[in-house]
Amino acid sequence: MNELKSKPMTFRNWNNLEEADKLLLKNIPDEWIPSVYQYQDFCFIRKFCPVDISSWVRIKPNLMPNGYKQVTFKLNDGEFRWEVRAHTEIPNTPGEGNGNxxxxxxxxxxxxSVNFKKYSEHLVGNQWIRGHIFYDAIKAQQNNIATPQQILILENSHFKAK
Incomplete structure (x- = not known):
């Protein structure tokens, strides 16, 4: 593995990055640099995403109302419209403390087809679950009535960004 000798020139806000991100970026292989994305002080490597995010997908960064940062990648493969999101910790949620x-x-x-029914799916671990099951788990968690299975669904639907 070749180490970068200086800060990557692709990062406009190098000084805003956390020290851990700077250390990570100085030590990743050069060929991974194109898969790194930075939004303000939020930095992550697309290579670590559980699904392939091609460099051609539409990217939309957001600063969310309750203070966390989110970057959305959207693509269409002809069968599904995909949405892949990377986000920082969301304040005051059960997932707080888990990182990006x-x-x-x-x-x-x-x-x-005549019988087509639109549906959404969410990746949980290595399985896809239907949207209504996922959103029922969110609603139950918000109302403090989530079952152990619903809590597990929510925990396993978030993958470490680094």
Missing amino acids: VWRISRIKIDDG
Whole structure:
């Protein structure tokens, strides 16, 4: 593995990065640099995403109302519309303290058949679950009535960003 001898020139806000990110970026292989994305002080490596995020996908960075940063990647593969999100910790949530994470979801594209029913799926561990199950788990957690299985769904649907 070749170490970078100086800060990567692809990062406009190098001074805003946390020291741990600077150390990580100085020590990753040069070929990984194109897969690194930076939004303000939030930095992550696309190579570590559980699904392939090509460099051509649409990217939308956001500063969310309750203070966390989120970057959304959207793509369409002809069968599904994908949304892959990387975000910082969300304040005052059960996941606080887990660090930066990925979330992956997809929506089935209408195939034109008479019996087509639109649905969404969310990646939980290595399995896809239907959207209504995922959103029921979120609602139960918000109401403090989540079952152990629902809590596990929410925990396993967030993947470490680094």
